[in-house]
Amino acid sequence: MPRSRAHGEHPATPAREAFESGRVPLWVGPYRSSSSHGAAGSSVHSYAVILLITRGHSRIQHAGELSLQEGDVHLIPPGDPHGPAHAQDAEGWGLAFRPEAFAQGSGWGEEPELWLRPFLQIRGGCHPVLRPSAAQRRRLEGWLRAMATEFEGEARGRDEALTALLRLVLIELERIEVPVSAPVSAGLGLTRQVLSYIELNGLKPLSLADVAGVVGRTSTHVATVVRRETGRTVGDWILERRMAEARRRLRGTDERVDIIAERVGYADVTHFIRLFRRVHGLTPAAWRRKVLAVSPEAPS
The missing domain is CATH 2.60.120.280 (Regulatory protein AraC)
Known part of the structure; x- marks a missing residue:
């Protein structure tokens, strides 16, 4: 892996x-x-x-x-x-x-x-x-x-x-002028399409089936290729995009946790808190307190 x-x-x-x-x-x-x-x-x-x-x-x-x-x-x-x-x-x-x-x-x-x-x-x-x-x-x-x-x-x-x-x-x-590259492997090309779409749309309701439909492949094929190329699942990459936005809002705003959950794609705040704690080892509120305690500046 x-x-x-x-x-x-x-x-x-x-x-x-x-x-x-x-x-x-x-x-x-x-x-x-x-x-x-x-x-x-x-x-x-x-x-x-x-x-x-x-x-x-x-x-x-x-x-x-x-x-x-x-x-x-x-x-x-x-x-x-x-x-x-x-x-x-x-x-x-x-x-x-x-x-x-x-x-x-x-x-x-x-x-x-x-x-x-x-x-x-x-x-x-x-x-x-x-x-x-x-x-x-x-x-x-x-x-x-x-x-x-x-x-x-x-x-x-x-x-x-x-x-x-x-x-x-x-x-x-x-x-900087970017030289055109030789074609990449089909697997890497497909994975790049998938990740670009997730990064641009990952805060919206999004599933493996949605992503597969956009790139014109079956869900099974997309799941297999992305896992083989990156060592992570499509769901892992969607979660990564959402957690990145959650961290940004926790660090840079005073928004409530339930508001942040909704903004990063989770209608159920309890589910969001559970996922955040699984990834970071802390609840969103505890993570915010810990990060801001060592930050030279508080959120604006």
Whole structure:
């Protein structure tokens, strides 16, 4: 089964662990891999990854074998299997984020296609490696450094600064000319369609049958392919989308839990609380208290 760890070496810091557990919506920091061979097996994660190589080079499996050179940007959409990496002292910056990274009122949380656009291009068949110009690379590296500084600090307005910098990074990525890729496997192509539809429509009433009807396949076929490619079920991915929005609202608003449940697709608040506790180990109210207790800012 695919593992849920991004390729390369990232320090096992408390901030990284907080991101992996969902307590914070993004992680940014130095990327470094000095090993000649990555770990065996492929990885799949539920968040988006941006990797900027600033020195060295690397090879990795991601819809075929990719060669990453100094200055390249590698985009990994949520749910895309990738790895293992074969690196020669590659260094750079890594950025991983979930949709709730965009705070309430930013204009991005309600429209996932805004943060997804660079990754939707990849899912549409474009190559996952971008080659920015020298000026674009300098801007991206500067913004990633600034994000890392904000991320490690507790300055007032930190969350707003991170959201603004992330938006600049994504806008810059959209401006880079994207090369068209060779066709991907039928299974990955179908899985990408399914995940894109869930990300754009997952807060509405949605079932496996609904998703299968949209992509023109049987429910059994869709369930089998998505599970094989990602290690998760279609229901798991719908739940992931809804929990991401729930976390965003719990962190960024003072909405009641029953209101949040309805906004993320659950008419039964008790069912929502049970699902949230199963995923996070806490009720929504307890999770909100815990997260806000260590956050430098309360919700607006």
